[in-house]
Amino acid sequence: MKAKNLILLTVIIVSITACNRKNNGNTDNTVIVNIQKLEKLSTSKNLSVSGNIEGNKTIRLGFLVAGKINYIAAEEGQTVKSGQLLASLDPESYEIAKDMADANLNQTQDEYNRLSRMYESKSISESDYVKITNSLKAADAQQRLQNKNLKDTKLYMPLNGVLLKRNAEVGEIINSGMPLFVVSDIYTVKINASVPESELHYLQIGNQAEVYVSSLASKFEGKVTEIGSAADATTRTFSVKIELKNPRLLLKPGMTAEIQIPTNQTEQSLTNPKW
Incomplete structure (x- = not known):
């Protein structure tokens, strides 16, 4: 006051x-x-809005190769750390393919070494030398590909966060590229709110915000980090994002919140000091 x-x-x-x-x-x-x-x-005049909580960064994960799932590390709602093994596929067929590629590369390397000496002594033609050189490059590429495929049978967490959704079970056979898991960084969360066009001028990046989450019966401090540059064509409102720190992971995606944002405007009223 x-x-x-x-x-x-x-x-x-x-x-x-x-x-x-x-x-x-x-x-x-x-x-x-x-x-x-x-x-x-x-x-002081406060701007009152409401919105839904979402993770700071949400990612859909899947395997780059097909196969049979033999391990899943977490259930929905559990926290997972960056670099942690989240899931894996049965690697047997990929191990066999890698062993075959290793053997082919070794054999081609030996043949290349032998023909290189012959080429230096002009015992073979240049076309034969070019042919074995290309064969060695192909064998090396195949070996690297099979090695990568084997590594891709393991799926690691790219961030610290929570497993929001799990669309797979152990024993299930999946194709490459299928979105199997949804993970989100919720150590920092954002609230999506809509502000009427008539009140947008009250806001600016960096405004402090008081956030009340009724499901937790608690208040949190945040700040305005994004203000939309164009109004929604239907509602004529602008998107505003409020960012909050969430070290104890109390705030979950999907929760609703009421936000009070102080502005630099004031309101006048009359009061009796004795009341």
């Missing part, structure tokens, strides 16, 4: 007491008048 200024305004509070008593045949009506001065009160 800002400083109070006396205003030259009086309010008359009238209490009328009617005493219907007979005194020599006369009725005594008494009127009591109480005159008080009101004060002018300036208060």
